[in-house]
Amino acid sequence: MLWKGLGLILNTESPIVVVLSGSMEPAFYRGDLLFLTNPQGQRYHTGDITVYRVPGAEIPIVHRVLETRDVVIPFDNSTANRVISNRLAKLKLPPGEHQLMLTKGDNNHVDDIDLYQGLEWLDRRHIIGKVRGFLPYIGYVTIAM
Numbered sequence: 001m002l003w004k005g006l007g008l009i010l011n012t013e014s015p016i017v018v019v020l021s022g023s024m025e026p027a028f029y030r031g032d033l034l035f036l037t038n039p040q041g042q043r044y045h046t047g048d049i050t051v052y053r054v055p056g057a058e059i060p061i062v063h064r065v066l067e068t069r070d071v072v073i074p075f076d077n078s079t080a081n082r083v084i085s086n087r088l089a090k091l092k093l094p095p096g097e098h099q100l101m102l103t104k105g106d107n108n109h110v111d112d113i114d115l116y117q118g119l120e121w122l123d124r125r126h127i128i129g130k131v132r133g134f135l136p137y138i139g140y141v142t143i144a145m
Contacts, residue, residue: 012038012129017051017060018139023105024049024062028131031140034062036129044068044101044124049131052103054117060128063103066111069121071098099124 019032027049028034036051044050044065053060073093100121104111113120 011040012036014051014060014128017062017128018142019062020059020143021105023107024064025107027064027106028062028134029136031137031143033135033138034131035133037132038127038129042130043099044127044130050101050103051128051131052122052126053128054115054119054122054126056117057115061103061112061115062131063105063108063112065101066104067102069100069102071100072096073098093123101127 015036017034017036019028019030019034022030034051046065046068048065049062050065051060051062071093073096100123102111102113102121116122
């Protein structure tokens, strides 16, 4: 009950996550406990550390926003608009404004496109939250279980 309430207040399905890999070293290490929020009206910016999950993946990923793009999916079906819609068809975005993101682990050499399972960008709906704080190594208890 407390977990669900915290999730509702912070607008995230998971207000607390544990780092499971070394991809974000030296910012975060395996076993660090991260605290997340996902404010509806706030935009994500280059440098923000996010936790995301793509369709078909069970484990969320903690990585930094490398680039953002704003796109508008048109309501009409003109030729120019079909070109935009076709490039973003895999995201299946409804008409309107959307912020897209590209991420990368600080300790990785390349961006995360290969992790996106066929997508070119992350959409806001893939984001579980933005990291707002952490406790080092506290999460090792859950990794050991």
